[in-house]
Amino acid sequence: MTSPATFTVPRRARKLPVTLVTGFLGSGKTTLVNHILSNRDGVKAAVLVNELGEIGIDNDLIVAAESGMIELSNGCICCSTNNDLLDSIVRVLSRPDPVDHILVETTGVADPLPVAQTFQRPEFRDALRLDAIVAVADAEQFSLDLFDSPAVRSQLRHADAILVNKCDRVGEERLGSVEGKIRAVNAEARLLRTTRSAAPLPLILDVDLHRPASHDHGHHHAHLDEDGFVSLSFESDRPFSVARFQAFLDDRPPGLFRGKGFLWLAETGKRYVFHLVGSRFSLDEDPSAAGANRLVLIGRQLDTEELRQGLLRCRVDANGIAFARPRS
Numbered sequence: 001m002t003s004p005a006t007f008t009v010p011r012r013a014r015k016l017p018v019t020l021v022t023g024f025l026g027s028g029k030t031t032l033v034n035h036i037l038s039n040r041d042g043v044k045a046a047v048l049v050n051e052l053g054e055i056g057i058d059n060d061l062i063v064a065a066e067s068g069m070i071e072l073s074n075g076c077i078c079c080s081t082n083n084d085l086l087d088s089i090v091r092v093l094s095r096p097d098p099v100d101h102i103l104v105e106t107t108g109v110a111d112p113l114p115v116a117q118t119f120q121r122p123e124f125r126d127a128l129r130l131d132a133i134v135a136v137a138d139a140e141q142f143s144l145d146l147f148d149s150p151a152v153r154s155q156l157r158h159a160d161a162i163l164v165n166k167c168d169r170v171g172e173e174r175l176g177s178v179e180g181k182i183r184a185v186n187a188e189a190r191l192l193r194t195t196r197s198a199a200p201l202p203l204i205l206d207v208d209l210h211r212p213a214s215h216d217h218g219h220h221h222a223h224l225d226e227d228g229f230v231s232l233s234f235e236s237d238r239p240f241s242v243a244r245f246q247a248f249l250d251d252r253p254p255g256l257f258r259g260k261g262f263l264w265l266a267e268t269g270k271r272y273v274f275h276l277v278g279s280r281f282s283l284d285e286d287p288s289a290a291g292a293n294r295l296v297l298i299g300r301q302l303d304t305e306e307l308r309q310g311l312l313r314c315r316v317d318a319n320g321i322a323f324a325r326p327r328s
């Protein structure tokens with residue numbers, strides 16, 4: 001791949017705006033990206049997605065972007081040394097068919113600041129403009145103590161706009177208290193109450209809200225490992241028993257906060273999009289999906305091998321007959 005140092009940025013009439021979408025695990029970032037892509041009114045957007053886990057799930061959850069979607073490799077793009085992000089930016093800027101906007105969705109545990117700084121590197125200065133860092137907060141699961149993580153606090157602190165999302169799940173009192181906690185971390189961001197991340201696009205896109213933080217020097221960005229988050233990717237070409245999977249969820253460890261993927265259930269023979277966020281999970285029929293089970297689980301202090309064994313025990317054959325216990 002072309003090194004950004006040697007890359008000649010094509011001349012453009014205006015700088016390409018970049019929107020960075022951040023926010024904790026399961027808050028509604030992919031839902032926001034889909035909302036933007038579905039309502040963008042002719043604006044051609046390139047989407048850069050960074051995910052935890054070896055198997056990409058978001059790639060299949062994001063509505064098709066006809067201008068082409070680029071999936072970043074897995075892991076943590078909040079490391080400024082990560083070349084995947086640089087390569088992806090260069091790829092977008094080199095496209096013969098230029099886009100009008102770049103959307104970047106970071107993982108739910110990434111510190112957005114080093115990602116933002118990547119877009120502000122000197123070699124991109126004439127081509128790109130960081131328009132806004134937009135954070136999504138889950139009003140129902142929100143708790144600064146529960147998510148006691150420097151990276152997660154950084155998501156709120158450095159945001160230019162914050163969606164207080166999942167308003168359908170909470171009452172006015174809870175909303176007021178969450179907004180108060182957010183305000184204590186970031187007094188200036190534009191706060192917007194949303195359901196399904198459906199913010200009015202003129203309030204978050206092409207808004208020129210971003211101002212670089214004034215005290216970035218010496219910033220020690222919070223890294224995934226320091227915060228103890230781990231992920232487990234699981235794939236199987238056998239269906240799950242819904243009863244066994246329910247039992248797996250009932251016994252899940254308290255540190256398991258997020259799950260997402262595609263489940264094939266033996267009882268119905270159908271495939272479902274699965275989401276677990278904190279205490280809630282959902283299964284929605286997915287007629288478009290084909291193939292096997294694909295699942296990513298994310299949390300803190302997880303025994304990933306024990307979780308893997310638990311998932312293996314959920315597998316049954318097409319007649320719903322359980323496989324022998326994988327190993328004790």
Ligand SMILES: Nc1nc2c(ncn2[C@@H]2O[C@H](COP(=O)(O)OP(=O)(O)OP(=O)(O)O)[C@@H](O)[C@H]2O)c(=O)[nH]1
Binds near residue numbers: 168
């Ligand atoms: N009830 C309700 N559910 C929502 C809302 N917004 C998103 N969800 C659901 O929350 C779950 C997580 O949403 P995503 O958009 O995948 O969250 P995310 O931030 O991209 O998740 P990660 O990428 O794993 O960090 C999904 O089941 C969504 O359908 C909302 O406003 N209300």
